Amino acid sequence: MALVCLWLFILSLKQYFAHFLSLVVPLLNLFYLCDSCSTTLHHSTMSMFLNTLTPKFYVALTGTSSLISGLILIFEWWYFRKYGTSFIEQVSVSHLRPLLGGVDSNSPNNSNTSNGDSDANRQSVSECKVWRNPLNLFRGAEYNRYTWVTGREPLTYYDMNLSAQDHQTFFTCDTDHLRPADAIMQKAWRERNPQARISAAHEALELNECATAYILLAEEEATTIVEAEKLFKQALKAGEGCYRRSQQLQHHGAQYEAQHRRDTNVLVYIKRRLAMCTRKLGRTREAVKMMRDLMKEFPLLSMFNIHENLLEALLELQAYADVQAVLAKYDDISLPKSATICYTAALLKARAVSDKFSPEAASRRGLSTAEMNAVEAIHRAVEFNPHVPKYLLEMKSLILPPEHILKRGDSEAIAYAFFHLQHWKRVEGALNLLHCTWEGTFRMIPYPLEKGHLFYPYPICTETADRELLPSFHEVSVYPKKELPFFILFTAGLCSFTAMLALLTHQFPELMGVFAKAFLSTLFAPLNFVMEKVESILPSSLWHQLTRI
Secondary structure, eight states, X not given: OHHHHHXXXXXXXXXXXXXXXXXXXXXXXXXXXXXXXXXXXXXXXXXXXXXXXXXXXXXXXXXXXXXXXXXXXXXXXXXXXXXXXXXXXXXXXXXXXXXXXXXXXXXXXXXXXHHHHHHHHHHHHHHTOEEEOTTOOOIIIIIHHHHHHHOOOOSOHHHHHHHHHHHHHXXXXXXXXXXXXXXXXXXXXXXXXXXXXXXXXXXXXXXXXXXXXXXXXXXXXXXXXXXXXXXXXXXXXXXXXXXHHHHHHGGGOHHHHHHHHHHHHHHHHHHHHHHHHHHHTTXXXXXXXXXXXHHHHOTTOXXXXXXXXXXXXXXXXXXXXXXXXXXXXXXXXTXXXXXXXXXXXXHHHHHTTGGGOXXXXXXXXXXXXXXXXXXXXXXXXXXXXXXXXXXXXXXXXXXXXXXXXXXTSHHHHHHHHHHHHHHHHHSTTHHHHHHHHGGGXXXXXXXXXXXXXXXXXXXXXXXXXXXXXXXXXXXXXXXXXXXXXXXXXXXXXXXXXXXXXXXXHHHOHHHHHHHHHHHHHHHXXXXXXXXXXXXXXXXXXXXXXXXXX
C-alpha cells in the first residue's frame, strides 16, 4: 500500500513537473537562443520561434494541463473527504521525509520525542474507548418504534455488535452449559437476527425461569415501557433467586465465583433498567429511591455509571442541592469525566446568575465573581465536549442517542442533549448565558489537538469512531473544523487557470497569440537588458568564447 501511495505521489509530482516544464522549456530555449546569437540576430530569432508556436499548441498545452490538474483535484478532494487529510502531504510526511533524512532515529532527542508520541498515542487510545450509554433507550419500545414511523434505522451495525459483546460479557459465564436455559441464552446473545434471539428467549423460559431471557424480551420484544417494566419485574424475581443461591456458593471454587459475578451483573442491570422504566413512566421520586438503593447495595459497580441516571432524575425533580451533593462525590479529579458531569456542574453555576445576566451590562461593569465562576464552568464543559452547545442551543437537530458513546465525541453530545435539553430550558437564562460565552473557550485553546487547557488535548480519533456509532443520515459534528489542504487549493487554482487559458485560446487564437508574445517579450525584457549591458562591458572575443562553451 505504501508503494502504491508513493507511486501515486510521484505521478502527481510528475504532472506538476510537466506543467512547470511546459512553461520553462520554451523559456530555456529562448535563453539559449539569446546566448548563442548575436545582438543583431537575437530579436529576429526570438520572433521566429514565437511565430512557430501556433494557437493549436497553446490550446493543446493548456487543455492537457487543465485535464491533468482536474484529475488530481478530484482524487485529492475524494481522499480528503474520506480520510480528512491531503494525500500528497501525508505521503510527503510519512514516506519521503524519512528518505530525505528528516528523522534521525539515532539521536537521543528523537528517542525522547518518540517516547512522548507513544505516551500521547496511549492517551489517545484510552480517550477513544467506547462506553456503554448509561441512558440508552429500549430497542423494542423506543428504537423500533422510531423505525416503524420513519423507516430509518437509528442504530448502526457496529453499535449493535458492541451491545452483543456487552451482553455476552455481563450475562454469560463458563458454567452456562451446565444449565439448559442458560446454554440457550448463551447462543441467543450471539444471534444477529432479532427474531431468532426472541424465539430463543421464549424457548429458554419454557425450560426454566431464566432472568436473562426476560431481559432480552423486555429489551427487544416489548413495544411499550409498561410491557418492558412487567418483564423486568419477572426478571428481578428470577434474578434475585439466582443471586442468593450463587452468593452462598461463591467461595467454593472459581466456577462458582464466576457464576456469582455473572448473577451480580444481571441483578444490577435489571434493577437499573427497572429504575429507568419508572423514570420514563413519570414516577421520578420512586426512580430516584431505586437508584440510590442500588448504588448503596453495589457501590463498587461504577462501570454502569448509575450516578448519571440519578443526576438526570434529580434534575427533573429540580432537587439542585441533591444534584450538587452527587457532583461533589463524582466530579473528582481522580475519576473519569463525562459530558453529564461537566455540563451539569456548569448548569448549577449558571443557575445562580443566569436569570439576571445581561451581556451589555457585563461588558460595561465586568463580570462578578459568581458570573466568572459560571463562565469558567461553561468553558470547562465546552473544552471537554465542544459538540454539546450546538444541540443545546438547537443549532443542530437531535437524533435518538446510540447505545454506545465516545466520550468527548458527537455521540456523547447527542446522548447528553437528548435527555438534558429540557433541564437547561427550565433554568431561566441558562441557554442565553451559554450562547454568549461558549465560543470563548476556543480562544483559550487555539490548538486543541496539541495542547488542552484543563483536559488532555482533544483526541483526533473521535470523528472516525462517531461515524461508526451514529447512523448515516446524521451529519457528524467535527472538531476542530478542518481547513482545505494547500494542494487542493493549488490544484483547483491551477485547473481553473489552465482551463480558462485553453478556452480563451480556442475562442480568440489571434488575440491570445498577441498576448502570449507580449507576455514573453515583457518577461524577457530584463534579461535582454542585462545581456546588452554584459556585452557592452566584456570584450567581444571573450564573449564569443563563452557562447561557444
